[in-house]
Every structure is written in structure tokens, then in C-alpha cells.
Amino acid sequence: MANVSRRALMKGVGAAATLSMIAQMAKAEGKVKVGFIFLGPIGDYGWTWAHNKGREAIDAALGDKVETVYVENVAEDASAVPVIRDLANQGCKLIFTCSYGYMDQTIQVASEFPDVKFEHCTGFKRADNVATYNSKFHEGRAVLGTIAGKMSKSGVLGYLGSYKVPEVVLGVNAFCLAAQQQNPDAKVKLVMIDSWFDPPKEAAATDTLINLGCDIVTTHTDSPAALQILEQKGLYGFGQGADMSSFAPNAHLTAIEDIWGPYYVQRAQAIVDGTWKSEDTWDGMKEGTVIISPYNKAVPADVAALADGVQAGWKDGSYDVFKGPIYDQDGNLKVKEGETMSLADLAVIDWFVKGVESAA
Amino acid sequence: MTLDLIIAALMTVVGLTTPILLAGLGELVTEKSGVLNLGVEGMMLMGAISGFAVTVFTFNPWLGVLGAAFGGAASSMLFAVLVLQLNSNQVATGLALTIFGTGLSSLIGLSFVGRIVPPFSSIFPAALSRHPVWQVIFGYSPIVYFALIMVPITAWFLHRTRAGLILRAVGENDHSAHSIGYSVVGVRYAAIAFGGAMAGIGGAYFSMVITPMWAEKMTAGRGWIALALVVFAGWRTGRLLAGAYFFGILMALELYAKAAGFSFMPSQFWAAMPYLMTVAALTIISARGTQGANAPACLGKPFLPST
Structure with a gap:
């Protein structure tokens, strides 16, 4: 898909036409895009590494239906806003913002994209299209x-x-x-x-x-x-x-x-099924x-x-x-x-x- | 305060100071030749990954340090070509080098994530390096002594040798140096390479000594502190040494104050201290009216010979 759209761009098709073409193709192929905003590098061997493992779990479990993208090293300040917005503009249907410091930025971008679902990690502010999740x-x-x-x-x-x-x-x-x-x-x-x-x-x-x-x-x-x-x-x-x-x-x-994998897979599945709801999930040892x-x-x-x-x-x-x-x-x-x-x-x-x- | 605690605290200060001292010395020589290289952070990261990678493959930390110097110098050459050959803007090119070095080191580092090397620690016999008192002198990595020796060597080179005089002449008045036959561009290449090599060794101090591992962006902004340090020191080697330890003590004080439960200063203030001190030093220097004392006159200006 990416290749086709790039070729289309090179042919000089107008931006609007290209965009609608990408949208149509995405629909035709039926792959849902899920985005991740990561705090550190995925090679930190800690927090972000674990979140990236969760992302890979989506690829492994739902690879035929879901495509994942991520951005690393996103600062917890106003500069996160355009990065989150960019993922929404790329056509992500579900965006995980994986650190506490993205709380207000997530709420802000979510208000601009009512059709996109957001999930904020470790925060407490929710909206109709913003869920929160945390781990004990x-x-x-x-x-x-x-x-x-x-x-x-x-x-x-x-x-x-x-x-x-x-x-x-x-x-x-x-x-x-x-x-x-x-x-x-x-x-x-x-x-x-x-x-x-x-x-x-x-x-x-x-x-x-x-x-x-x-x-x-x-x-x-x-x-x-x-x-x-x-x-x-x-x-x-x-x-x-x-x-x-x-x-x-x-x-x-x-x-x-x-271990974020099971939760991420479950939420991505909910988007595919159309059953996603804004909730607050706080799992722990019991849930694994x-x-x-x-x-x-x-x-x-x-x-x-x-x-x-x-x-x-x-x-x-x-x-x-x-x-x-x-x-x-x-x-x-x-x-x-x-x-x-x-x-x-x-x-x-x-x-x-x-x-x-x-x-x- | 017991003697043990003072010794342990001193050793923490040395650990915090050494990388910025190394990178600062290199940048000082680069700036003395009239080139402002803001890419210190990127060169430190390139040195950190190069040193780590060489140590992983050769199991020899000495070769690792050489690799770090080479990695830092090689990345600085990219900057040198752009700035000296193509006369690009030094500030913008330096910033680009920081971004480039951060990215390239992360890319190279991908295959080294999760690996460790033995720490490049003291070469003195354990009786001295682990002695409860004498460890304060003998308990460090060879890189620490290298950094300390380089301070008088750099001062001697800049002020007591003919080559040092030429380097300063190039930094103070490039056209005059050029007109009496010195190669401005050649001198600046050498100065930039030295700056890169020193920044690289400073970066290796993180990946080979403090925490013998590779992690993306592991220098976490120390390159910028080294840049501030050069200005703080007024381009003087002696003051650079004092300033590096002053910054190191400030960084250690923050941690001790917090661990001991003192909260007389918000921690953001602590983090800003090196920069606030640099502003204060600049203010004092200019208030004295000596025009920044030692700032090289051609600092940051491209060299465009008329002939």
C-alpha cells in the first residue's frame, strides 16, 4: 500500500486525490492502523522496551487486520501535540500515548479527532474517545x-x-x-x-x-x-x-x-470489531x-x-x-x-x- | 560527615566531571582556532558507541578508547568539510551534527543494546585502588588521569609552542595568519579533529566506565554542559578545569541534598545551575569591560580569503 501511494505521489496526482486514494485503499485492504507514542527509545530495555513488546504482540496476533506504527523519544511537553496529531492524520484509528506526561496533550488532540480513539497510559483524564489504562x-x-x-x-x-x-x-x-x-x-x-x-x-x-x-x-x-x-x-x-x-x-x-501485550491486542481487536469503549483499566498481577x-x-x-x-x-x-x-x-x-x-x-x-x- | 563519606562523594564528583572536562578541553581548542562546533553532544554519542563497539569486539578497553577518539574525530570531520570547505553556517551545521550523531549512534547501537563490557576501571593494584583512603587518588579509570594530564598539556600547547601560537593566530585573525602563509583551513581541520576526539573519549567515559553498556542518548545533554563550560571558563584551560569541577560539585550537591532530604531549592533550579552560572560568568566578564577577555575574535565566522 505504501508503495502504491508513493508511486501515485510521484505521478503528480494532487494531494487531495492521493489522500482519498490512500483512504480507499486502506478500506479495501481493511487494515486498521494503530499508533504508539513512546517516551524513550525502544532500546531502553525498560519502560518503552516493554511497551514496544506489547506493540509487537499486536503485530503477531492481528497482523492480518492491523498495522502498527510508532514514534520514539517524544518529549512530555507541548511538542508531543503535533506528533500525536500527525499519527491521527496518518489514519490511525487507535493511538496509545504511553506515558503520564502526555495526559493533557492526548485530551487536546482527541478533541480535534472525535473519530479516532485514544488510550492514555497511567493518567486519569478521560473523554468519549479517550480511555486510560494503567498497571498496578x-x-x-x-x-x-x-x-x-x-x-x-x-x-x-x-x-x-x-x-x-x-x-x-x-x-x-x-x-x-x-x-x-x-x-x-x-x-x-x-x-x-x-x-x-x-x-x-x-x-x-x-x-x-x-x-x-x-x-x-x-x-x-x-x-x-x-x-x-x-x-x-x-x-x-x-x-x-x-x-x-x-x-x-x-x-x-x-x-x-x-506485560502490555494482552491488553493492547484486546483493545486493537475491539477497534476491529467496533466495540471499543472509553474505560479505565487498571490491571495487575492477577491479570498478568x-x-x-x-x-x-x-x-x-x-x-x-x-x-x-x-x-x-x-x-x-x-x-x-x-x-x-x-x-x-x-x-x-x-x-x-x-x-x-x-x-x-x-x-x-x-x-x-x-x-x-x-x-x- | 565522616572521612568515608567525603571520599565517596569526591569520587562521585570525579565521575560527573571527567566527561565534561574532556569534551570541554576539546571544544576549547576548536574554538581557539575560530570554529564554533555545537555538535559536541553528537560527537560524544558517536564516541560512546564507537568505544563500546570496539571493546565488545576486541575485549580491549584501550583499543576501545582509541576507537572512541576515532569515532568522535570522524564525525567531526563531516562538520569540518561542511564548515571549512563549503563555508556553511557553523551554528546550524553544529546543531545538525548533534542531530546526526544522535541518530547515527542509535542506529549503530541497535545491535549492541543489551550487551555489556567489563568496566574500564582502575589499573592500579587493588591494594591502592580499593584502599578505603587511597582510592580517592588511585581508584579511577585511566580516562580520568588522561583528562587531568590533558589540561596542562593543552595549556602548554596553546601558550608555549609555536603550533599553539599559530592556532591562536588563526582564531584571532584568520586573514593575517593566511597572509603570512599559514593554512587557516588546515589548522582548523586539526583543531576540529582534536575537539571531536576529546568529545569521543568523553562519551566513552559513559559507555565504558560509569555504566559499561550502550543506551541511546546516554549522554543525556552533557555535551551542552561542556559547551557552556568553555564559555564559563572564558576560554582558559585552568579555569576550564576549575569550572568542570565546580559544575561537577553542583551536580553531586543536588543529589546529596535530595537524598539527605533537604528541599531548599526546586530541582529544576539545580538542573539549570550550570547554565545560570555561565550567564553569571559572562555578565561578570563583560561588566569588567575586557570584551569577553579570551573569546577568539574569529569565533564562528567563516574564512573567505580574498586571494
């Missing part, structure tokens, strides 16, 4: 916190964050609370580096956390830089978004893997959106059993890390004994739990 990463982070709380000798854990957005705040809190269940005195030192991807800064921040006494550092940024520093120092950490054990065979205790990589051999059997227990608990609903009493950093009671935070509250959380040491 905090369920995975509770597993990591359990391991870290049990394995840390100093009881001081490092957390390398990106920005203070609900997803990261949830991750920090889940990690800290789970660690405190194993070691009530556990503390989490938090450094936000104001970027999702900046390997030198991630490395320097990891250095800093280690220097200040952390013996396990977990990351909420997208490169394996922190793990490599931990490997060099003989300490432990966790992968983010994908199994990063090849970068740090000894330091990589386990990782949270994001978040999985935990195989444990490193450095994880002792009893710790692995505890971590498995947390995983099983999330899946059957018997475990929730956000069960009261929960205090915030200043010691105010935020969740009473016997209560559990609702998903709606979790989605907009903006305070850290007691035991988190942070600058903001």
Missing part, C-alpha cells in the same frame, strides 16, 4: 520491598525516582510499607532525578544513595544504569520494566516486568500485566517464599500493602486500622508514608 506496578513493588526489607543489612533502602507523579509515589509507598512489614525500622531514601532516562545521573544518584548507607537500591527510572553501579559495588537492586539481569548478573535480585522475573540465586529460600506469598496474595486478593494503619511522613494517621486504601485514592496519591526520607 505497586503490587510488584511490594514484592521488591518484601525482598529488600528482609535482605538489607543496614535497613536503609535507596529508591531512585523520576518525578513526583502518582505512579512513582505509589511505588515508593508500596516498597517502603512492604519493607517495613519485614523490618519495622526500615527506611527508604528517595532521590528524584527529574528524568525517566538519564544514565549518567541515574548512576551518580545510585552512588550517592550507596554512600549515604543504602545497601539495596531500587529504581523507578528506565535504564539499567543503577544496576550496573550496584554490580560494581557488590550490592543488590532490582530491574524496572523488564528483566535486566544481563546487565548485572549478580546485583539483579529480580525485576518487575510490564505485572509479573516478577525469576529470583537471583542470591535470594535465600525463605525470602523467596515470602515474596512468592506476596505475589499469591495479590492474585487471590488476600494481601494488600495499603492496609491501615498508615502514617504519612509527618506522622499523621492517613489510613485507619482495619481500613484499606481504595483504588480511587491510590490513583491520585501525593503523599509519602512514614519512613520515606525525601526532599519533597
Whole structure:
């Protein structure tokens, strides 16, 4: 199809004629175009890499009906607007914007293209043609916190964050609370580096956390830089978004893997079938959106059993890390004994739990 | 503050400083010859991927560093041909080199994603390089010592040798240098190549030392800080060294302040610090009325000989 349209262009057919021709051919061939806006490079081996795996799952499952396109390295500022608009103009019927920072841009472009469906990842603003989807990463982070709380000798854990957005705040809190269940005195030192991807800064921040006494550092940024520093120092950490054990065979205790494929396939199928609706989807371990990589051999059997227990608990609903009493950093009671935070509250959380040491 | 913490913090500062010091030194020499090359970021990335790739194939980090220097210099030659032979606009061409280097390094890097090399760490015996105190002197990659040695060598070259005098003459007054028989274009080719090689080694510090892996755009804007550093230093080598460590300390302070829970300054402000400091330095220099002191007079101007 692309070849034909290019040839048509070269023949000097007017732009309007060409466009209608492309549209007709698309209809004739019946392939639905699905677009993706990616935050980082697909080679980041983390967040964007995992989303791209999800895109490839669409190609594999619906390749005869659906065609996917993507744009990498799209900044989370106003410059995302023309990029999203461009995908809509290219004829995409469904566009996934795969990071929190595209929230308002997605809503804006969606209002210009009422016939195109949009899906925004990790946000909370919806419209008739904008759905949101998210993954309960905090369920995975509770597993990591359990391991870290049990394995840390100093009881001081490092957390390398990106920005203070609900997803990261949830991750920090889940990690800290789970660690405190194993070691009530556990503390989490938090450094936000104001970027999702900046390997030198991630490395320097990891250095800093280690220097200040952390013996396990977990990351909420997208490169394996922190793990490599931990490997060099003989300490432990966790992968983010994908199994990063090849970068740090000894330091990589386990990782949270994001599995977007089934959701993406299901939503693309809904477009093909014409059954797409604007919804808010927040799947987790139960649905298989978040999985935990195989444990490193450095994880002792009893710790692995505890971590498995947390995983099983999330899946059957018997475990929730956000069960009261929960205090915030200043010691105010935020969740009473016997209560559990609702998903709606979790989605907009903006305070850290007691035991988190942070600058903001 | 314990001694351990101070030593560890110093080592973090050295790690943050070395790449911008290397790239800054190279750019300083390039600018001294009258050429403004804004492609530092692209050359650093080309050096990062070249060094990494050579190390993957040869298992020899020394060859890797050579490869990085070559990768950076080769990409700078593209800029040199456009700017010196075709007299294109230096600012626009430099920006194009950054974009080109970013893209080409990503393309080459596709097949290296997910691979690692052993870190190019200290060559001193472990008794020194891992010693709790002496590691502050001996615990670094050879690239760190190379960067430090290059500072006095560059200063000596620029101010104590005939070749350095010619290079500065070309940067200050290209037509005069030309009229007494020096090859302006030849000198500038050499200066641009040196700048590219140094930026390449600076980039390799990321992909071979700090995090021995390849990731697209892994320099994350350090090339721009190196450019700001040259201006901040007023085109003087000694001040460049001081400025690089000043910037490095600022970057480390941000992380320590955050990790220790201090929030006296928004973090965006921290990130902007090197540039704010450069603006401040420029303001001070021009307020003194010495006309930017050391800025080469022909900086950024194409050389169009009348004869």
C-alpha cells in the first residue's frame, strides 16, 4: 500500500486525490492502523522496551487486520501535540500515548479527532474517545520491598525516582510499607532525578544513595544504569520494566516486568470489531500485566517464599500493602486500622508514608 | 560527615566531571582556532558507541578508547568539510551534527543494546585502588588521569609552542595568519579533529566506565554542559578545569541534598545551575569591560580569503 501511494505521489496526482486514494485503499485492504507514542527509545530495555513488546504482540496476533506504527523519544511537553496529531492524520484509528506526561496533550488532540480513539497510559483524564489504562506496578513493588526489607543489612533502602507523579509515589509507598512489614525500622531514601532516562545521573544518584548507607537500591527510572553501579559495588537492586539481569548478573535480585501485550491486542481487536469503549483499566498481577522475573540465586529460600506469598496474595486478593494503619511522613494517621486504601485514592496519591526520607 | 563519606562523594564528583572536562578541553581548542562546533553532544554519542563497539569486539578497553577518539574525530570531520570547505553556517551545521550523531549512534547501537563490557576501571593494584583512603587518588579509570594530564598539556600547547601560537593566530585573525602563509583551513581541520576526539573519549567515559553498556542518548545533554563550560571558563584551560569541577560539585550537591532530604531549592533550579552560572560568568566578564577577555575574535565566522 505504501508503495502504491508513493508511486501515485510521484505521478503528480494532487494531494487531495492521493489522500482519498490512500483512504480507499486502506478500506479495501481493511487494515486498521494503530499508533504508539513512546517516551524513550525502544532500546531502553525498560519502560518503552516493554511497551514496544506489547506493540509487537499486536503485530503477531492481528497482523492480518492491523498495522502498527510508532514514534520514539517524544518529549512530555507541548511538542508531543503535533506528533500525536500527525499519527491521527496518518489514519490511525487507535493511538496509545504511553506515558503520564502526555495526559493533557492526548485530551487536546482527541478533541480535534472525535473519530479516532485514544488510550492514555497511567493518567486519569478521560473523554468519549479517550480511555486510560494503567498497571498496578505497586503490587510488584511490594514484592521488591518484601525482598529488600528482609535482605538489607543496614535497613536503609535507596529508591531512585523520576518525578513526583502518582505512579512513582505509589511505588515508593508500596516498597517502603512492604519493607517495613519485614523490618519495622526500615527506611527508604528517595532521590528524584527529574528524568525517566538519564544514565549518567541515574548512576551518580545510585552512588550517592550507596554512600549515604543504602545497601539495596531500587529504581523507578528506565535504564539499567543503577544496576550496573550496584554490580560494581557488590550490592543488590532490582530491574524496572523488564528483566535486566544481563546487565548485572549478580546485583539483579529480580525485576518487575510490564506485560502490555494482552491488553493492547484486546483493545486493537475491539477497534476491529467496533466495540471499543472509553474505560479505565487498571490491571495487575492477577491479570498478568505485572509479573516478577525469576529470583537471583542470591535470594535465600525463605525470602523467596515470602515474596512468592506476596505475589499469591495479590492474585487471590488476600494481601494488600495499603492496609491501615498508615502514617504519612509527618506522622499523621492517613489510613485507619482495619481500613484499606481504595483504588480511587491510590490513583491520585501525593503523599509519602512514614519512613520515606525525601526532599519533597 | 565522616572521612568515608567525603571520599565517596569526591569520587562521585570525579565521575560527573571527567566527561565534561574532556569534551570541554576539546571544544576549547576548536574554538581557539575560530570554529564554533555545537555538535559536541553528537560527537560524544558517536564516541560512546564507537568505544563500546570496539571493546565488545576486541575485549580491549584501550583499543576501545582509541576507537572512541576515532569515532568522535570522524564525525567531526563531516562538520569540518561542511564548515571549512563549503563555508556553511557553523551554528546550524553544529546543531545538525548533534542531530546526526544522535541518530547515527542509535542506529549503530541497535545491535549492541543489551550487551555489556567489563568496566574500564582502575589499573592500579587493588591494594591502592580499593584502599578505603587511597582510592580517592588511585581508584579511577585511566580516562580520568588522561583528562587531568590533558589540561596542562593543552595549556602548554596553546601558550608555549609555536603550533599553539599559530592556532591562536588563526582564531584571532584568520586573514593575517593566511597572509603570512599559514593554512587557516588546515589548522582548523586539526583543531576540529582534536575537539571531536576529546568529545569521543568523553562519551566513552559513559559507555565504558560509569555504566559499561550502550543506551541511546546516554549522554543525556552533557555535551551542552561542556559547551557552556568553555564559555564559563572564558576560554582558559585552568579555569576550564576549575569550572568542570565546580559544575561537577553542583551536580553531586543536588543529589546529596535530595537524598539527605533537604528541599531548599526546586530541582529544576539545580538542573539549570550550570547554565545560570555561565550567564553569571559572562555578565561578570563583560561588566569588567575586557570584551569577553579570551573569546577568539574569529569565533564562528567563516574564512573567505580574498586571494
